[in-house]
Amino acid sequence: AQTVTQSQPEMSVQEAETVTLSCTYDTSENNYYLFWYKQPPSRQMILVIRQEAYKQQNATENRFSVNFQKAAKSFSLKISDSQLGDTAMYFCAFMKETSYDKVIFGPGTSLSVIP
């Protein structure tokens, strides 16, 4: 069975600084998708970034980028120029490529951006 681990329950970062959130996963699959979701205090879950396992190039979305290491089964999220609005719970998630499979979420990392 697939598992997703986020070893940092809580993190904090100064505004305008850079922070990296860690995520590791366990799977025997070769093709899959990885996601980072953000859940601010308002509770609306928002997709931050998506990575296809077959792509070697790391995904980037504005200030958000990932470091995808397939062999190490690692998928970290880097947030550059942190803003107060980045304060949220961040979930790493895994989805197999084959049909009819659910998304598996990690336990989350609570990120606080300090002014």
Place this chain on the structure above:
Amino acid sequence: KAGVTQTPRYLIKTRGQQVTLSCSPISGHRSVSWYQQTPGQGLQFLFEYFSETQRNKGNFPGRFSGRQFSNSRSEMNVSTLELGDSALYLCASSLDLQETQYFGPGTRLLVL
């Protein structure tokens, strides 16, 4: 394009009652998934519907059920409510089964 909507946003019930939650996916999305989020268990998958058929089911008792209508709207029902059912219930929609999921704001259920 409007996002995923869930109704009601907040709900208070007592033990033994039943509850129905509703989810309207993003227009054009055919897949709807339901998750339960609690502080202790995190995000747990309940079930996924596609074309009015349940495609996948998580490890929850039979008190939890759902359905999907022809317009892709979905409902989730919990019967014989227990205190432990208090949670945030999230609905997510996607274009197809293997597409990115987009979440609604959730329904916060409190069972007294």
